[in-house]
Amino acid sequence: MKASDLFVRALEAEGVRYVFGVPGEENLDLLNSLRESKQIEVIVTRHEQAAGFMAATYGRLTGRAGVCLATLGPGATNLVTAAAYAQLGAMPMLMITGQKPIKTSKQGRFQIIDVV
Structure with missing residues (x-):
């Protein structure tokens, strides 16, 4: 079992029904695990x-x-x-982003930003 499978199980346990997002290389494992879920539907958007x-x-x-x-x-x-809209309106929201180690990045630091 992969970490992404466990993460999807946690989302299911919390009653998550939809994940809205943009596919990317760094979140493909999670998307594959979400695809296997019978409870969560992925809604693909054109922009984050x-x-x-x-x-x-x-x-x-x-x-x-x-x-x-x-x-x-x-x-x-x-x-x-x-995120600002949700925070100002007291709207519950979870944002998930992909990331990869800087050492394995061909782009160097160009695409990598500390978003925590």
């Missing part, structure tokens, strides 16, 4: 900001955490405006 606003609005309308997914670096920073 849209995924963030969809997750925040889902949280606002249902009272349950909206979940969004982005890839590393600029993909993760594209969630910032939606």
Whole structure:
């Protein structure tokens, strides 16, 4: 069992029904695990900001955490405006981003941003 499988089980245990996001190389393991889930549907968006606003609005309308997914670096920073929207409106939201070790990155530090 992979860590991504355990993560998906945790999401299922919390009652997550949707994950809004943009696929990327750094989140493919998670997407593969989500694909196997019978409880969670992945809604693919064209931009991370849209995924963030969809997750925040889902949280606002249902009272349950909206979940969004982005890839590393600029993909993760594209969630910032939606994060502010959710925080200011007290909307429950979980943002998941991909990441990889700097040493294995062909792009060096260009795509890698500390988003914690």
